[in-house]
Amino acid sequence: MQNEKNIISQRPLILVANDDGVEARGIRHLATLASRYGDVIIAAPLSPQSGMSSALTVGEPLYINKYPDLSENVKVYSVSGTPVDCVKLAMHAIVPSRPDLILSGINHGSNAAVNNIYSGTMGAAMEGCLIGIPSVGFSLLSHDPEARLDQCDPIICHIIDSVLTKGLPEGLCLNVNFPKEVIPAGVKVVRAAKGYWTEEYADFVTPYGRTSYWLTGRFHNEEPDCPETDEYWLARGYASVVPIRPDQTATDSIDTIKEVLGS
Amino acid sequence: MQNEKNIISQRPLILVANDDGVEARGIRHLATLASRYGDVIIAAPLSPQSGMSSALTVGEPLYINKYPDLSENVKVYSVSGTPVDCVKLAMHAIVPSRPDLILSGINHGSNAAVNNIYSGTMGAAMEGCLIGIPSVGFSLLSHDPEARLDQCDPIICHIIDSVLTKGLPEGLCLNVNFPKEVIPAGVKVVRAAKGYWTEEYADFVTPYGRTSYWLTGRFHNEEPDCPETDEYWLARGYASVVPIRPDQTATDSIDTIKEVLGS
Numbered sequence: 001m002q003n004e005k006n007i008i009s010q011r012p013l014i015l016v017a018n019d020d021g022v023e024a025r026g027i028r029h030l031a032t033l034a035s036r037y038g039d040v041i042i043a044a045p046l047s048p049q050s051g052m053s054s055a056l057t058v059g060e061p062l063y064i065n066k067y068p069d070l071s072e073n074v075k076v077y078s079v080s081g082t083p084v085d086c087v088k089l090a091m092h093a094i095v096p097s098r099p100d101l102i103l104s105g106i107n108h109g110s111n112a113a114v115n116n117i118y119s120g121t122m123g124a125a126m127e128g129c130l131i132g133i134p135s136v137g138f139s140l141l142s143h144d145p146e147a148r149l150d151q152c153d154p155i156i157c158h159i160i161d162s163v164l165t166k167g168l169p170e171g172l173c174l175n176v177n178f179p180k181e182v183i184p185a186g187v188k189v190v191r192a193a194k195g196y197w198t199e200e201y202a203d204f205v206t207p208y209g210r211t212s213y214w215l216t217g218r219f220h221n222e223e224p225d226c227p228e229t230d231e232y233w234l235a236r237g238y239a240s241v242v243p244i245r246p247d248q249t250a251t252d253s254i255d256t257i258k259e260v261l262g263s
Numbered sequence: 264m265q266n267e268k269n270i271i272s273q274r275p276l277i278l279v280a281n282d283d284g285v286e287a288r289g290i291r292h293l294a295t296l297a298s299r300y301g302d303v304i305i306a307a308p309l310s311p312q313s314g315m316s317s318a319l320t321v322g323e324p325l326y327i328n329k330y331p332d333l334s335e336n337v338k339v340y341s342v343s344g345t346p347v348d349c350v351k352l353a354m355h356a357i358v359p360s361r362p363d364l365i366l367s368g369i370n371h372g373s374n375a376a377v378n379n380i381y382s383g384t385m386g387a388a389m390e391g392c393l394i395g396i397p398s399v400g401f402s403l404l405s406h407d408p409e410a411r412l413d414q415c416d417p418i419i420c421h422i423i424d425s426v427l428t429k430g431l432p433e434g435l436c437l438n439v440n441f442p443k444e445v446i447p448a449g450v451k452v453v454r455a456a457k458g459y460w461t462e463e464y465a466d467f468v469t470p471y472g473r474t475s476y477w478l479t480g481r482f483h484n485e486e487p488d489c490p491e492t493d494e495y496w497l498a499r500g501y502a503s504v505v506p507i508r509p510d511q512t513a514t515d516s517i518d519t520i521k522e523v524l525g526s
Contacts, residue, residue, distance in 0.1 A: 053347075054316035054380045061467065061475035084316075084381070089476055092464045114393060117317045117509055118347070126511075130377060131459060159524065166523050172513050174520065189521045191512040196394060201355045204324065212324035213352055243520045245513040246380055248389075249454040250435050250506040257437065257506045258452045260429050261422065 011073075012038030012100040012164055015128070017086040019049040019107060019120025022078040026106035028070060029149045030138060030156065034103055035073040037160050041099075042070070043090035045120075046078040050109070052120035054127065054246075057081040062089055083124035091131065101164055102128030105138035105176075106149060106156075112141070112177045112230040112240060113193040113219060122175055126246040129173035134163050136173060141234060142180035151183045155239050158187075175242040177234055184239040192242050193229035195221040274336075275301030275363040275427055278391070280349040282312040282370060282383025285341040289369035291333060292412045293401060293419065297366055298336040300423050304362075305333070306353035308383075309341040313372070315383035317390065317509075320344040325352055346387035354394065364427055365391030368401035368439075369412060369419075375404070375440045375493045375503060376456040376482060385438055389509040392436035397426050399436060404497060405443035415441045418450055418502050438505040440497055447502040455505050456492035458484040 014034045018027040022044035034040045046065065062085055067076035077094050079086045087102065104124040111119040121137045128135030136159060140147060159176060168174070175192075178184060200217035221231050230240035277297045281290040285307035297303045309328065325348055330339035340357050342349045350365065367387040374382040384400045391398030399422060403410060422439060431437070438455075441447060463480035484494050493503035 051319045051321040052316075053318045053386070055318040055345075055383075056314045056316075056381050056478065058314040058478055061469075061477050062464075063473065063475055082318075085478075088463055088478075093466070093476060114510070116511065117389065117393070118319055120318075123316070126380065130380070162524050168523065169516060169519055172516055172520070187524065187526045189517050189524065189526060191514050191517065192510060194510070200351055201325075203356070206324075210326065212326055213356060214324050215319060215321055215348075215351075241520060241524065241526075243513040243516045244511045245516075246511065247377070247455060247457070248379065248507045248509065248511060250508040251454050253432060253435055253506045253508075254452050254454065256432055257435075257504060260431065261425050261450065261452065261504065263450045263452060263504075 013095065013097060014038045014040045014101045014103060015090055015095060015099040016040055016042045016103045017083055017124035018044050018105055019052060019083045021045050021048045022067060022076065024108065026108055026149065030103055030106050031070060031074045033153060033156050034160055035071060037164055038100065040074045041095055042074065042076040043079055043086045043094050045083060045086055046080045049082050049120045051118050052082045052123060053118050054084050054123040055082045056084045064089065064093060083120040084127045087124050087127040099133055102133050102135040106152065107139035109139065109143050110141045110177060111137065111139040111175060112234055113195055113221065116175055116192060116244065122244065125173045126244065129171065129246050134168040136163060136176060138176045140178045140180060147180065152178045155184055155187055171247060172243050172245055175244050177230060177240045179234050179237050182237045185237045187239045187241055188233040189241045190230050190233060191228055193221050193231035194223055195219055276358065276360060277301045277303045277364045277366060278353055278358060278362040279303055279305045279366045280346055280387035281307050281368055282315060282346045284308050284311045285330060285339065287371065289371055289412065293366055293369050294333060294337045296416060296419055297423055298334060300427055301363065303337040304358055305337065305339045306342055306349045306357050308346060308349060309343045312345050312383045314381050315345045315386060316381050317347050317386040318345045319347045327352065327356060346383040347390045350387050350390040362396055365396050365398040369415065370402035372402065372406050373404045373440060374400065374402040374438060375497055376458055376484065379438055379455055379507065385507065388436045389507065392509050397431040399426060399439060401439045403441045403443060410443065414446045418447055434510060435506050435508055438507050440493060440503045442497050442500050445500045448500045450502045450504055451496040452504045453491055453493050453496060456484050456494035457486055458482055
């Protein structure tokens with residue numbers, strides 16, 4: 001289990017990132033909740049970074065900005081890069097000691113099912129996991145800027161408390177999604193639903209006659225009736241928790257690939 | 264196995280993407296090799312996209328540019344976005360029919376070990392896998408713009424031929440890395456080495472007095488003596504093939520996480 005006591009303060013140190021940017025309601029809500037359990041540092045992107053996955057900034061410099069503290073226990077910084085940049089640079093230049101926990105979110109929008117792979121929210125959580133710190137990403141299935149966030153509070157607090165107390169298995173982080181507009185009926189630990197996107201682009205001719213393509217589309221869930229999946233329970237008003245392994249090696253398929261390649 | 268016969272042409276259709284951009288030597292070399300096996304369409308980023316992982320472009324339009332054909336069997340397009348955008352938009356607006364194979368690379372630089380998670384090269388290959396098309400990413404462990412690429416040819420051709428003939432298991436793609444400056448001694452199908460980055464940033468004060476941070480650092484291999492890993496064989500002059508599963512759900516850990524959360 002990965003879980004080290006913070007050596008400077010007696011309280012745990014919690015680093016909070018996101019992909020919606022430092023001004024987002026979701027991160028301020030999450031950081032305030034987290035401050036019940038420890039000293040909190042926000043290190044969030046200067047600008048929205050939705051869909052940035054585990055992207056990092058190469059070949060140009062990053063900058064840090066200090067923002068007014070949210071409270072005595074919540075300090076706020078921005079990083080001029082991606083969610084992964086936020087975690088990496090916070091570790092290098094912002095945190096006073098190694099964090100006990102890294103949180104990401106609350107994302108405004110779903111990161112359930114295959115969407116996880118494109119998620120900047122989960123990019124930050126996976127980066128925390130890769131450096132050996134227990135990490136959790138939170139997302140709400142609503143893009144409404146006024147969406148209620150407090151309905152998630154009891155589950156978020158339970159997860160923060162559980163992970164701070166018990167840690168997480170090495171090499172794993174958590175992807176938590178909340179249903180929209182309801183108090184979650186409970187928590188289900190499940191796998192990501194399989195599916196794909198359809199009608200992905202809207203074609204649009206610019207005023208200057210050039211064809212442009214805007215990402216859009218709908219997620220098609222291939223297994224809507226499968227109670228082993230996150231989408232199934234989210235559709236029924238539950239929060240979903242999916243354990244995520246950043247190392248994508250399919251070790252169980254090495255022999256199969258040897259056969260395909262004859263090697 | 265995922266492998267459909269192309270319905271328009273009798274030759275297989277092969278889509279080739281990368282993260283170094285449409286002008287890169289690596290993609291032109293790979294596409295030319297691939298044209299021995301089928302009709303090739305390059306859909307590559309307009310500008311270099313290293314470190315872009317599975318990022319996609321949201322909230323702004325994409326554009327396609329046509330470039331001169333490399334040959335009768337290699338058509339060339341650029342997309343004004345990320346490697347994932349290239350695959351998605353090529354499927355929507357460029358390819359005449361569903362490709363039989365998606366290739367990515369040859370990347371100028373390593374995507375072995377944990378680097379895979381940040382790789383735009385593998386972002387494109389994983390996107391191909393997610394839409395159900397056999398997909399392979401190729402990378403060379405050299406950033407030298409004049410690096411010899413032809414030493415990889417026999418292995419690349421063998422992999423293209425094998426995957427076109429036999430397909431790949433559903434939900435898997437391949438991450439192939441080549442050692443630098445040598446003819447590979449052979450191919451090893453292995454897992455990604457575990458490790459982490461150290462000394463990640465160079466701090467630099469701008470002429471205007473502001474502290475900036477440039478990504479740098481070294482990868483620390485935690486298991487340099489483990490012959491089950493890609494880094495081990497790359498260091499010994501072999502090419503490595505790692506089977507990659509884009510779905511990161513750790514299904515084998517669901518019960519453990521239920522215990523952590525008491526749910």
